[in-house]
Amino acid sequence: MKNTLIVYGTRKGTTERTAQVIGEMLVLRFSHTVQMVNVRKIRKFRSTLHAFDNLVVGSSIVKGKWVFRALRFLKKNNFNNQKVAIFVTAGVTLNKEIELGIPKEEVVKEAIDNYIDKYLETTSIHPVSKMAFGGMIVRSRKEKFNSWKREDIEAWVMQLGKLLD
Secondary structure, three states, X not given: OOEEEEEEEOOOOHHHHHHHHHHHHHHHHHOOEEEEEEHHHHHHHHHHHHHOOEEEXXXXXXXXXXXXXXXXXXXXXXXXXXXXXXXXXXXXXXXXXXXXXXXXXXXXXHHHHHHHHHHHOOOOOOOOEEEEEOOXXXXXXXXXXXXXXXXXXXXXXXXXXXXXX
């Protein structure tokens, strides 16, 4: 049984919701032991970080930027003996599929290039998998847009689970 830590940085809750789906699927489909933590509370895992077989790290993307603490977590830690997977929730970019009719593969690739690969250039991390998911913006209790799709997350986790085992 694999021990997996999911670390996420969220601003409005969509990334946390995404992390929850990832965790549920790893438990139910791959029998992982999963712990989740908002990166703001990562200190309680600092001394035991090495005990996890896998780390899944995610961040929301707002105006092209990661949650600072999530990016700092990736840059400050050594994951030599662990498998790392990275995801972002990039609602505006993924919404281009809905708004402009751009194929999903293109907008996902754009988000991975701009928000994961670009940031990983400054680290020594080589993730086993990386993915970009949609998000949502709600203002004044009105949904401005929603490109978040649970089925996209589940499909990724079905591939990810095999890579983390």
